[in-house]
Amino acid sequence: MSGTDRFDIPRAAVAANVAAALAEDIGSGDVTAALLPDHDDVAYLLCKEDAVVCGRPWFDACHRALDPEVRIEWRVAEGDHVTAGTVLATLEGRARALVSAERTSLNFMQTLSATATVTARHVAAVAGTGTRILDTRKTLPGLRLAQKYAVRVGGGHNHRIGLYDTVMLKENHVRAAGGIAAAVDAARAQSPDLPLVIEVETLDELRAALDAGCTRVLIDDFDAATRREAVRIAHAAPYDGRIPLEVSGSVDLDGLRAIAGDGVDVVSIGGLTKHVRAIDLSLKLGPPPA
Known part of the structure; x- marks a missing residue:
C-alpha cells in the first residue's frame, strides 16, 4: 500500500x-x-x-x-x-x-x-455543507504534533499549533487591553504577520471584531438563534462574508450538522484530541x- x-x-x-x-x-x-x-x-x-x-x-x-x-x-x-x-x-x-x-x-x-x-x-457529519472541522490545543502533553497529525489523517484541519503561531484574543485578553479595538491594535503592532482570531461572546462584540478586521471570529457558546443572527450579520453589508466565523464550545456530534447548516465556516472541537x-x-x- x-x-x-x-x-x-x-x-x-x-x-x-x-x-x-x-x-x-x-x-x-x-x-x-x-x-x-x-x-x-x-x-x-x-x-x-x-x-x-x-x-x-x-x-x-x-x-x-x-x-x-x-x-x-x-x-x-x-x-x-x-x-x-x-x-x-x-x-x-x-x-x-x-x-x-x-x-x-x-x-x-x-x-x-x-x-x-x-x-x-x-x-462525515458536515459533509456537503462547506463547514470545516478544526482541532484545539486540548491535546495530550507531549503529543501535540502527533494528535494534530491524526486530525489531518481523519480529514480535519488544524487550529493554531501553540501560543506562538496565531494571535487569539479571548475574553481575558480583550478585558485587559481595554476592548476589542485596543486589543487588535496591540496585536497588529506586535505580530503583524500572524493570523489573528478574535473570540466574541455577544453580537455587539461580533460587530466590533468585524469592524476591527481579523483572520477569523470565534463565536463562543452562542445559542442557535444567536448563532444564526451572527451568520446573518457577518454575511450582510458591509462585511459581506469576508471574515469566516468559527463555532466553539458545547459542540457534540449529534448537533454538529445543524450548526454547519447555519452557515458557519469552521467548528473547533476539543474532544477530537481530549476525549x-x-x-x-x-x-x-x-x-x-x-
Whole structure:
C-alpha cells in the first residue's frame, strides 16, 4: 500500500516521541524479553474494531529503534478506513525486539487511530455543507504534533499549533487591553504577520471584531438563534462574508450538522484530541491467520 507522504509530520518530532516513550517503558532493560531466545520471528498487527488507521510513522520508529533490520509490511495505508478483524501489518525481526516494542508501538497506534477515527466521524457529519472541522490545543502533553497529525489523517484541519503561531484574543485578553479595538491594535503592532482570531461572546462584540478586521471570529457558546443572527450579520453589508466565523464550545456530534447548516465556516472541537478512547489493537507473534 502507499506510504504516509500525503500527511506531513516532522521526522524529528516522531523520533523525539518514540525515544521518550521507549525510555519510559524499557528503562534499564526489558527483563522479561531477556528470557526469550533471540531468534528471528514474525508477528502481525490486528485491528479489533472499525477504525481509521493512523500512527504508522510512530509504530515503525518504535520497532526500528530496537531492531534496525526489522521488516514491516503494511497492508493498509495511513488514513484507510478498516473493519474489525483487519490485519494491518506483518513484521519480521528479532523476537526480543518485537515484544519489547509491542506496547509502545501499540500505544501510539491506538491513540492516534482513535483521534483520526473520531475526527472522521465529525467530518462525515458536515459533509456537503462547506463547514470545516478544526482541532484545539486540548491535546495530550507531549503529543501535540502527533494528535494534530491524526486530525489531518481523519480529514480535519488544524487550529493554531501553540501560543506562538496565531494571535487569539479571548475574553481575558480583550478585558485587559481595554476592548476589542485596543486589543487588535496591540496585536497588529506586535505580530503583524500572524493570523489573528478574535473570540466574541455577544453580537455587539461580533460587530466590533468585524469592524476591527481579523483572520477569523470565534463565536463562543452562542445559542442557535444567536448563532444564526451572527451568520446573518457577518454575511450582510458591509462585511459581506469576508471574515469566516468559527463555532466553539458545547459542540457534540449529534448537533454538529445543524450548526454547519447555519452557515458557519469552521467548528473547533476539543474532544477530537481530549476525549480519547483507544482503538483496540493487538500485536501477536506468529503468522497472521489465513
